[in-house]
Amino acid sequence: MKKELVNLTNGYIANVGVAYIKLHNLHWNVVGGQFKAVHEYTESIYDALADVLDEVAEVLKMHGExxxxxLKDYLAAATIDELGSKELSVKDTLDILLADLKTLQAQADAIRTMADADGNYHLVAVMEDNLSNYAKNIWFVSSMLK
Ligand SMILES: [Fe+2]
Incomplete structure (x- = not known):
C-alpha cells in the first residue's frame, strides 16, 4: 500500500477509536426528555464503530501494514476532539454527534478515493460500506435535530 494511503487510513482508525470512547461519554451524560432514545441510539453507534475499528485495522494487516x-497513538493522530465528563442536553449531544459523523464520513470518502486510485478494491469496499452507514446516521441525527 502507498504510505500516504496507510497514513490516511491510520488517521481514520485514530478518529474511530476516539469517537468510540466519546460516544460512551455522550451515552452516559446526555440528559433531557429524549434521554432514553439518545442513550440507546448512541450505544448503537459505538457498537458499530467497534466493528469499523476492527475491520479497517484488519484490512491494513492483510496488506502487510x-x-x-x-490510545496514545490515537490521541496523537486523531482530529476528533475528546470531551470532558459533564451533563449534555439532547441538542448539544446530537450536534456533537453530527459533527463527528461528518468528520468520519469525509475521511472515509477521502480514503475510498485514494484506495480506488491505488487499485485497493478491498479498502474501497470497506469504505463504501462505512459511507452508507454514515449517510444513514447523518440523516437520522439531522432528522432528530429538526
Ligand atoms: Fe450503556
Whole structure:
C-alpha cells in the first residue's frame, strides 16, 4: 500500500477509536426528555464503530501494514476532539454527534478515493460500506435535530 494511503487510513482508525470512547461519554451524560432514545441510539453507534475499528485495522494487516493500536497513538493522530465528563442536553449531544459523523464520513470518502486510485478494491469496499452507514446516521441525527 502507498504510505500516504496507510497514513490516511491510520488517521481514520485514530478518529474511530476516539469517537468510540466519546460516544460512551455522550451515552452516559446526555440528559433531557429524549434521554432514553439518545442513550440507546448512541450505544448503537459505538457498537458499530467497534466493528469499523476492527475491520479497517484488519484490512491494513492483510496488506502487510501496521494499524495504530494504542490510545496514545490515537490521541496523537486523531482530529476528533475528546470531551470532558459533564451533563449534555439532547441538542448539544446530537450536534456533537453530527459533527463527528461528518468528520468520519469525509475521511472515509477521502480514503475510498485514494484506495480506488491505488487499485485497493478491498479498502474501497470497506469504505463504501462505512459511507452508507454514515449517510444513514447523518440523516437520522439531522432528522432528530429538526
Ligand atoms: Fe450503556
Amino acid at each position: 501496521m494499524p495504530l493500536a494504542s
